[in-house]
Amino acid sequence: MKKRKIIKLGGSVWDSMAPEYFEEWRNWMEAGHELLIVHGGGPKLSAYCTSQHIEPTFQDGRRVTTDEVLIGAWRVLAGEMQTDVVSTLTQHDIDAFGLSGVDGSAIWGHPIAGFGKVGEVTAIRNDVFERLMDSGHVPVVTSVIASANGPLNCNGDDCAVALAVSLQADEFELLTDVNGIRIHGEFQTTLNERDAHEAIANGEIYGGMVPKVEALLAAVAGGVKQARIRDGRDATLEGTRLWEGNYEFAFTDIRTTND
Secondary structure (H helix, E strand, O other), rough: OOOOEEEEEEEOHHHHOHHHHHHHHHHHHHHHHHHHEOOOOHHHHHHHHHHHOOOOEEOOOOOOOOHHHHHHHHHHHHHHHHHHHHHHHHHHOOOOEEOOOOHHEEEEEEEEEEOOOOOEEEEEEEHHHHHHHOOOOHHHHHHEEOOOOOOOOOOHHHHHHHHHHHEEEEEEEEEEOOOOOEEEEEOOOOOEHHHHHHHHHHOOOOHHHHHHHHHHHHHOOOOOEEEEEEEEEOOOOEEEEEOOOOOOOOOOOEEOOOO
């Protein structure tokens, strides 16, 4: 039975990716399954901003995007970073196809007040991605999205979850630079939604891990069958898998379009 997997590839781990992942993905494709990758690139974008004397500004974990930062997102994320990912996948015999949410207005959104040209996803053209996957391609997506007032920079995790929910992926994975979710000082192989929510509330899960866990929770709440976080530096580690529980969080306003 064909399965569909959505991967969010963190920009912080790309340069230290375990090569075994490429073999894992190639085997997944050769087994007749579908794969879509959303890549980040925050560290490279921050480095670009520094080189251009643009001070990176964050608010509640989100990058505030000015016109100058948006230009950087195009140059770095939709340019350098995406080309690097697509080229590397191709070298490992994975038929990758790079695009952003602006291409074909495949991912549509609206601005988030107070964050400049930052957007949240409101609609996805499933047909664009399904046609690519049906033909054996691996879409490699940059989270710059379309809107009525021009391109917007979307948080990579949010964009990946929106795609996973809209395309009803069987599996959703966050590849980052941690071994998994730690509770009571120990990494967890499985975690239900209720316990994850409680761990955030009591501070067991904190800092940059909070939005990562919330991304997994959103994917599961949106109907994705399996969601987990893995260490992109070591493909042998199982990571932490989220399973359904009692947690009210979902991308309820996403509309799918197929025209």
